[in-house]
Amino acid sequence: MSTENKLKIRDFGPTSWALKNKNTVYLISGIIALFGMIAYKGLPKELFPEVYFPTIMVQTVYPGNPPVDMENLISRPLEKELENVKGLKKLTSTSLQDASMILVEFNTNVEISDALQETKDAVDRAKSELPSDILSDPLVSDIDFSEFPIININLSGDFSIEELKKYAEYLENEIENVKEVSKVNIQGIEEREIAIEVDMIKMEALGLSFNDIEGAIAYENVSMSGGDIKLGKMRRSIRILGEFKSIKEIEEIVVKREQDRTIYVRDVADVIDGYEEASTKARLNGQTVISVQVVKK
Known part of the structure; x- marks a missing residue:
């Protein structure tokens, strides 16, 4: 008894074509790699990419209270309500002298506007448990990391x-x-700040007040319109410049005239050219x- 074995050859079109046209395959692979490198180099890159972390800060000022009282009277009642906010990821509170700060971090799928509103609603619910003599309501604000x-x-x-x-x-x-x-x-x-340091003893001896000195300086440091003048067929506007250009000008301002005596700013105060605190x-x-x-x- 004889058995005839038949050999079946299976053919997969794309593979067979690739084997028969290997040079074309190499060329296509090279072109794809080249365009891939060009696209990679053209991708926008940032050393400091924008990161989205919806975070809200709750600040409360209660003067005259140590950190322990700030935690018991302010932080804990607020935390109790904030823990029930939807989408909450992390809650961090810091109680300091006269102040409480609570950071409310939400999941990244929560919109910052929704997170802000949810936090405000929670703070409003907690107000009834806060001290009645608190000067101002807790301040709720969002933290924009792009501003760093x-x-x-x-x-x-x-x-x-x-x-x-x-x-x-x-x-x-x-x-x-x-x-x-x-x-x-x-x-x-x-x-920059120009400070007028008044000598209280001299001011009282000369019968002056702070309003006298303030008014004299403010009246002199003014630029105003002086009307206009006609020159031929044209009319020109006139402006009187009275703003100070030097410390000496401030020192020479007349504060008061009485009989034969003139009192200048330099007689009752020191003018110091410096900076704000x-x-x-x-x-x-x-x-x-x-x-x-x-x-x-």
């Missing part, structure tokens, strides 16, 4: 504060011209610096 600076440029050296501020303002103007930059903040120095300070390695902070769009 991505670069800090610190300026220091053997220069005066005025020179460092001038360099910082120059950098501010140049960096703000970059289209990817949203804004530039200067920290570590305040705005510092609200921020920047330091590097223990040395005071001016910090230029760059915020991206």
Whole structure:
């Protein structure tokens, strides 16, 4: 008895074509790899990509209370209501002297507007448990991480504060011209301020008051329109400039005239050219610096 074995050859079209046209396959593979590299290099890249973390801050000020009382009277009642907020991921509270701060972090699928409203509603429910003599309601605000600076440029050296501020303002103007930059903040120095330090004893001896000195200075530091004048066929506007240009001008302001005596600002006060009281300070390695902070769009 004989059995006839038949050999069946199976053929898969794409594979067979690739084997018969290997040069074409190599060419197509090379073209795909080339376009892949070009597309990869063209992908937008950011050193500091925008990160979305819906986070809300609840701040409460209650003067005259230590951290322990702030925790018991403020933080805990608020936490009790905030724990029931939908989409809550993490709750962190910090009780300080006279203040309480609570960070409410939500899941990334929660819109910041919804998170803000949910937090406000929870704070409103907790108000009945807060002390009745609290000066102001808890402040609820969202935290925008895109407002945090991505670069800090610190300026220091053997220069005066005025020179460092001038360099910082120059950098501010140049960096703000970059289209990817949203804004530039200067920290570590305040705005220029002219301080009038009055000698109380001299002021009382001369029969003056703070209003007299304030009024005299304010009246002199004014620029106003002086009308207009006709020159030929044209009419020109006149403006009288009265703003101070030097400390000497302030010192020479007349505060009061009585009989044969004239009282000037310099007689009752010292005029000091300085800066506002510092609200921020920047330091590097223990040395005071001016910090230029760059915020991206």
